[in-house]
Amino acid sequence: MAVPRFWREMPVRYNLIGSHCTSCDMYHYPPRSMCSGCHRKSIGKLEEYQFAGTGEVVACTVVYQPQRGYEMHGPYPLAMVELDEGARVTAQIVDVTPELVKRGMHVKAVFRKLGEDSESGIIYYGTKFAPVDEPEQEEEETAESVEAEL
Numbered sequence: 001m002a003v004p005r006f007w008r009e010m011p012v013r014y015n016l017i018g019s020h021c022t023s024c025d026m027y028h029y030p031p032r033s034m035c036s037g038c039h040r041k042s043i044g045k046l047e048e049y050q051f052a053g054t055g056e057v058v059a060c061t062v063v064y065q066p067q068r069g070y071e072m073h074g075p076y077p078l079a080m081v082e083l084d085e086g087a088r089v090t091a092q093i094v095d096v097t098p099e100l101v102k103r104g105m106h107v108k109a110v111f112r113k114l115g116e117d118s119e120s121g122i123i124y125y126g127t128k129f130a131p132v133d134e135p136e137q138e139e140e141e142t143a144e145s146v147e148a149e150l
């Protein structure tokens, strides 16, 4: 990821800031300039919104081949999290055995190291999610793989 783009996205990445449409009450993350629910009606009706950071896993997969610069994380669980407000975020799940991440798991946003640019030595930080409750170790059903959706 290019550095300028990263710094431009900083407030969004650090604070889980999205947008809320006051026309149709839809929430978006990342923030949008036009609502995906009511389109043109949303012009001038979008407000910045800071998400509470709690939500539920709706889809997940385990990444066994991390991208360059993310090697220290692999294998790691990557999930689509539906925030309590309704917006969906794709993020890494931390503090849990990858195989224990599954649909319906309650998670909360945490601030963690995202990756490292080996050439510049710059370390990226951002939002990841961690389980709210201790996952059940005996559960036999493993994470449903829906890679195509991510």
Ligand SMILES: [Zn+2]
Pocket: 021, 022, 023, 024, 025, 026, 035, 036, 037, 038, 039, 042
């Ligand atoms: Zn709308």
